[in-house]
Amino acid sequence: MPIILENVSFSYSRKTPLETPALREISLRIEKGEFVGILGEKGAGKSTLTKLFNGLLRPEAGTVRIDGLDPSSKEAKRRIGMVFQQAADQLFCRTVYEEIAFGLLNFGYSKREAEERIYEAIDSVCLDQAALSRDPFSLSGGEMQRVALASALALRPDYLVLDEPITGLDPAGKKEILDTLRKIKNMGTAVITVTHNLKGFFPLLERVVLIKEGRITFQGSRESYLEKGCVPLPPIASMMKELRERGIPVNPAAFTVEDALEEILRVKSAFEKGSSLTATEGN
Amino acid sequence: MIRLEKVSYSYPDGTPALENINLTIKKGEFVGVIGKNGSGKSTLALQLSGLLKPGTGRVVIRGMDTRDPSRLQGIRKFVGVVFQNPETQFVGRTVEEDLAFGPENLCLPPVEIRRCVDMALAETELEKYRHRSPKTLSGGQGQCAALAGILAMRPECLIFDEVASMLDPESGIAVLETIKKLHKKGKTIVYITHNLEELHDADRILVMEKGKIKIEGDPESVFSDVFLQDLGLPLPSLIELAANLKTHGVIIPWESTTSPQNFAEEICRLFLRT
Amino acid sequence: MKEPVFSYVPGTSLLHRFDPRIKIAAVMLLGILTFRIENFEGIAALFAFFFALASLSGLPMKMFFRAIKPMMLFITFIFLAQLLFTDGKVLVSYWILQPSLEGLETGLKLAARFILLLLFAALLTASTNPSAITCGIERMLRPLPLRWLGITSFELATMMNISIAFLPLLFERVERTKAAQAARGMDFVKNPFRSVPALAIPLLRGVIRDAEELALAMESRGYQGSRRTSMHELSIQKNDWKALFVLAVFFIFVLFL
Numbered sequence: 183m184p185i186i187l188e189n190v191s192f193s194y195s196r197k198t199p200l201e202t203p204a205l206r207e208i209s210l211r212i213e214k215g216e217f218v219g220i221l222g223e224k225g226a227g228k229s230t231l232t233k234l235f236n237g238l239l240r241p242e243a244g245t246v247r248i249d250g251l252d253p254s255s256k257e258a259k260r261r262i263g264m265v266f267q268q269a270a271d272q273l274f275c276r277t278v279y280e281e282i283a284f285g286l287l288n289f290g291y292s293k294r295e296a297e298e299r300i301y302e303a304i305d306s307v308c309l310d311q312a313a314l315s316r317d318p319f320s321l322s323g324g325e326m327q328r329v330a331l332a333s334a335l336a337l338r339p340d341y342l343v344l345d346e347p348i349t350g351l352d353p354a355g356k357k358e359i360l361d362t363l364r365k366i367k368n369m370g371t372a373v374i375t376v377t378h379n380l381k382g383f384f385p386l387l388e389r390v391v392l393i394k395e396g397r398i399t400f401q402g403s404r405e406s407y408l409e410k411g412c413v414p415l416p417p418i419a420s421m422m423k424e425l426r427e428r429g430i431p432v433n434p435a436a437f438t439v440e441d442a443l444e445e446i447l448r449v450k451s452a453f454e455k456g457s458s459l460t461a462t463e464g465n
Numbered sequence: 466m467i468r469l470e471k472v473s474y475s476y477p478d479g480t481p482a483l484e485n486i487n488l489t490i491k492k493g494e495f496v497g498v499i500g501k502n503g504s505g506k507s508t509l510a511l512q513l514s515g516l517l518k519p520g521t522g523r524v525v526i527r528g529m530d531t532r533d534p535s536r537l538q539g540i541r542k543f544v545g546v547v548f549q550n551p552e553t554q555f556v557g558r559t560v561e562e563d564l565a566f567g568p569e570n571l572c573l574p575p576v577e578i579r580r581c582v583d584m585a586l587a588e589t590e591l592e593k594y595r596h597r598s599p600k601t602l603s604g605g606q607g608q609c610a611a612l613a614g615i616l617a618m619r620p621e622c623l624i625f626d627e628v629a630s631m632l633d634p635e636s637g638i639a640v641l642e643t644i645k646k647l648h649k650k651g652k653t654i655v656y657i658t659h660n661l662e663e664l665h666d667a668d669r670i671l672v673m674e675k676g677k678i679k680i681e682g683d684p685e686s687v688f689s690d691v692f693l694q695d696l697g698l699p700l701p702s703l704i705e706l707a708a709n710l711k712t713h714g715v716i717i718p719w720e721s722t723t724s725p726q727n728f729a730e731e732i733c734r735l736f737l738r739t
Numbered sequence: 740m741k742e743p744v745f746s747y748v749p750g751t752s753l754l755h756r757f758d759p760r761i762k763i764a765a766v767m768l769l770g771i772l773t774f775r776i777e778n779f780e781g782i783a784a785l786f787a788f789f790f791a792l793a794s795l796s797g798l799p800m801k802m803f804f805r806a807i808k809p810m811m812l813f814i815t816f817i818f819l820a821q822l823l824f825t826d827g828k829v830l831v832s833y834w835i836l837q838p839s840l841e842g843l844e845t846g847l848k849l850a851a852r853f854i855l856l857l858l859f860a861a862l863l864t865a866s867t868n869p870s871a872i873t874c875g876i877e878r879m880l881r882p883l884p885l886r887w888l889g890i891t892s893f894e895l896a897t898m899m900n901i902s903i904a905f906l907p908l909l910f911e912r913v914e915r916t917k918a919a920q921a922a923r924g925m926d927f928v929k930n931p932f933r934s935v936p937a938l939a940i941p942l943l944r945g946v947i948r949d950a951e952e953l954a955l956a957m958e959s960r961g962y963q964g965s966r967r968t969s970m971h972e973l974s975i976q977k978n979d980w981k982a983l984f985v986l987a988v989f990f991i992f993v994l995f996l
Contacts, residue, residue: 224603224633238918256924264922270948271912272919274940284937288924319944323502333923350549350631352502352659354697378633381702417662417725418702424729430736439702443709446732450715453736516958541961548959552908553952556901559747562870565970570961578970596749600907614960 183249185212185235185341185374190244192230204230206396207244212374214340217367217386219404220376222393228376231393232343235374236262249340260289263334263371267346269326270319278304278321279314282333289337296336303336306369307362324355328362335366342366344375348382356382381416384437405435418442466492466622466653467513467544472522474508482508484676485522490622490655495648497664497684498657500673501697506657509673510626513655515540527621542571544622545615549630551607555599560591560610563599567618585617589643605636609643622653629663637663661688662701665723672696685719703728747868754796754866758979759875759971765986766863772993773855780996782851788989789858796866806861807854814850821846871971873899878973894964901953908949916941 192205205227212218222228233239234246237254248258266272275281282303286296304311307328313321318329327347334342347363348356360382367373367386377383390407392400400410408419415423419437422445426432432445467490474483482505490496490513500506511517512524515531527543529536545567548554557563564585568578586592589609594602599610608628615623625644629637641656641663648654656667664670670687672680680690687693688704700708703725707717721731749755754762773785793803807814827841863872877896920937927934 233918236922238921259922259924262922264919266915266919266922268915271915271941271945272923272937274937284925284933285923288926288930288933337924353699354501357699381634416702418706421703421706421725421728424725425732428729428733430729430733439705439709442706443713446706446710446715447713450736511955514959516955538961538963541959546956546959548952548956550952553949554956556897556904556953556957558869558900558904562868562900562970565870566957566962567960569967569969570963572966572968574968575970578968582970596747611956618961 184214185210185249186245186247187211187234188245188247190234190241190246192227192234192239192241194230196242204396205234205241208396208398209244210391210398210401212341212372214372215367215370216372216374217363217388218372218374218391219380219383219387219389220374220391220393221378221380223378226393227396228393229345232264232345232374232376235341235343236264256289260337261340263337263339263342265327265330265334265342265344265347267349269323269330272330273318273326276317277315278309278318278329278332281318281329282314282336285333286336299336299338300332303332306335306366307332308358308365322355323351324358327351327355327359331359331362331366335371339371341372341374344373344377346376346378348377348379360386384416384419408434408437466490466527468523468525469512469519470523470525472512472519472524474512474517474520481676483512483519486512486676486678488671488678490653492621492653493648493651495645495654495656495666495668497667497670498655498673499659499661499664499670499698501659504673505676506673507626508676510546510624510655510657514544514546514624516546538571541620542618543620544624545618545620546624546626547608547612547615547628549627551602551604551611551631552600554611554614555607558598559596560586560599560602560613561595563610564614564617567614571618581617581619584619585613588616588647589613603636604632605639608632608636608640612640612643616647620652622655623647624655624657626657627659629658629660659698661693661698661704665701672698746864748798748802748865749868750797750866752795752797752866753978754792754862756978757866757982758973758975759867759871760879760973761975761979761982762863762867763872763875763879765982766859768986768990769859770856772990773852773859776993776996777848778996779848781993782848782855784989784993784996785855786851789855789862792862793858796862798865802865803858803861807857810853810857814853817853818846818850821849868971869903870900870969871973874969874971874973877969891965893967897962897964897967905949905953909946912942912945912949913938916945 187208187210190205190208193201193203195201208231220228220231230239234241235248235253236259240254246253248261251258273281275284279300282300283296286299291299300314301311304314309325309328309332313325318326321329348359351359363373364386375383384404387404390400390402390404391398400407408415408423416437418439422432422434422436422442426434430449432449436442436445469486469488472483472486473481475481486509498506498509508517512519515524515526515537518532524531526540529540531540555563556566561582564582565578568581573581586595589612591606591610591613594606599607602610629640632640644654644656645666656663658664665684667684670682670684671678672687672693674696679696680687680692688700693700703722707722710717715735717728717731721727769785776782793800822838822842823836825839825842825845827839829837829839830843831838873896876899877892880892880895916938920934925934925937
């Protein structure tokens with residue numbers, strides 16, 4: 183069973199003079215095991231959308247169902263793990279162990295059960311078990327974010343919802359988080375992330391949802407998103423698009439350095455073989 | 466302009482942040498500083514602006530020693546810093562009011578303050594947001610407003626400490642473009658970042674690691690330095706692609722790696738010739 | 740997005756051009772007046788005075804009434820409390836509710852007073868740049884011996900400005916932390932002992948970090964806590980004296996009404 187949103191609308195400060203519409207008639211379906219990127223400008227409604235998934239906000243119209251459950255039910259909340267941009271906004275315990283235990287105890291797991299899950303969670307975010315006894319605030323930005331991820335994963339959610347998980351981290355921290363997310367996704371958990379870092383996330387995304395002024399303006403595979411090219415693309419993807427426009431037949435789905443290298447070399451040898459071949463014919 | 470002589474600095478808890486740094490920033494230069502978190506870049510920014518006094522060594526900003534309290538206001542007038550988070554840099558309820566904060570501290574007369582504010586608004590193209598609350602601006606506009614707040618003090622040297630790291634890529638590019646425009650108008654720029662991509666046009670790049678300057682040079686030589694990878698600083702993807710192509714005998718000149726358009730054009734040129 | 744209530748609307752009307760000190764003093768005087776007067780004539784005169792000033796400001800009337808709207812619930816409550824719980828001649832009797840004539844009178848007066856206060860305050864904030872207000876307060880405080888308290892009027896004014904500027908940031912922080920902990924299953928009602936530190940610790944750390952960043956940014960912009968000037972030129976002009984005179988005449992007129 184998936185996450186299903188049907189005609190969902192939401193406004194902040196409803197029925198007050200400060201009412202501001204945030205989302206309008208959103209319909210969305212997210213299957214188990216998917217990796218979905220929610221893109222859009224600041225204030226487009228991306229973060230509002232994620233808060234609807236676990237009942238932090240309730241829609242004013244339309245329905246949200248998590249595997250058929252009401253999102254504010256305890257079971258639905260367990261199935262949705264959430265991690266926000268700044269891990270520092272939620273860490274408060276003296277050790278990483280207690281930090282991960284917080285969520286588990288809130289959901290009523292026994293100490294023994296919690297312990298087993300804590301070890302499992304710390305493994306799944308590729309942190310050393312020795313880190314469990316450390317002060318979360320002595321960790322690097324990337325490590326802190328992974329502790330936040332672990333505290334969500336300890337509940338064994340089916341969907342992991344992230345709000346700008348790599349913004350503000352340095353390149354090493356970004357890579358740590360992206361590698362961890364790839365692993366989490368491969369273990370079968372759906373990952374839904376709000377991001378504006380296309381370059382970092384693009385190789386991971388399977389599907390892209392673009393939100394503009396509270397409405398979904400695009401929804402589809404990342405390949406079709408590239409074709410449409412409605413926002414600035416990461417440099418490699420943009421370069422490949424330029425090549426195609428100039429009549430060089432490269433695969434538009436190449437957006438990593440390795441892919442691009444392979445594509446260019448392939449085209450190069452093709453050009454060398456048939457020297458009569460011109461660029462336009464090659465397309 | 467700004468000279469660091471054998472500057473060392475340790476945090477209050479004893480961990481060293483900078484170790485024996487010698488550095489001169491020349492007038493009109495665009496200096497890029499890059500390094501991982503905790504490499505000492507931000508401490509360097511605070512030293513360069515006199516906001517932090519050196520533990521040992523000396524920082525001289527246009528002949529003024531930063532340890533001399535009577536020169537502080539002179540130093541502030543000469544060099545300004547824009548920080549990472551736009552939200553914690555605003556002190557005013559409207560953009561205009563916020564921009565006036567610096568000139569007010571310099572005790573300028575009201576007419577002069579208005580002139581400074583108008584100039585800073587014009588230079589960052591924020592005139593239409595004059596009466597808006599800075600909190601309602603988008604991330605990129607917010608960072609431009611923070612920059613305008615410094616510009617209103619008319620400094621000659623501007624230091625940027627990871628100003629784009631909280632922004633989406635498009636806003637980051639827009640802010641960087643504004644900074645480059647200021648550089649063309651003669652301002653001295655120190656741009657601190659952990660994104661090498663932003664330093665393509667710098668006059669000079671300093672790579673920091675553990676409180677020391679590890680690599681120093683023009684972008685072309687720094688980008689091809691093998692140590693860069695060891696420091697955990699990924700190359701811009703187009704540069705990496707060019708380097709990989711080179712091992713396969715396809716040479717992309719440095720100038721063509723500046724943008725995807727130039728890169729694609731260069732490849733077309735190469736292929737159509739064969 | 741809608742303009743928040745009590746916000747400044749730039750303009751060039753006579754009211755906009757008055758010295759902020761005069762306007763602050765006027766609001767204070769009018770405030771005293773609203774609570775001094777006992778009769779409906781006085782209240783009517785004050786309303787008339789408000790409408791005269793509001794039309795002078797050239798701002799749309801409904802803007803001012805928006806300032807009352809969020810407080811309407813409170814005002815209605817006060818009115819009803821007075822209406823129902825004042826002893827006196829009973830108007831109608833329904834169940835245990837016995838609204839009295841005296842209650843109606845005091846209720847109406849009290850409600851009118853609150854509305855007047857809000858309207859005059861809205862008039863001040865709509866026609867005066869917020870920093871001009873703080874600047875005006877700073878100037879009015881300058882002769883006071885604040886030095887004995889260890890602060891200068893400049894610091895006081897900056898403090899006022901910054902705390903107002905920082906409130907929204909603080910609320911945002913609270914919202915963010917609340918959302919993050921709720922997502923980890925925090926239930927404030929069921930388990931307050933675990934919830935309080937879960938909210939308070941990240942919040943405190945965050946606020947301290949914000950304050951440090953802000954202090955650095957302020958220092959970088961030359962703030963020293965000592966003498967500073969203001970963008971707003973404050974000088975009492977002929978018009979300001981005239982306004983003060985009109986106000987004084989009105990004050991005496993209403994008191995004797």
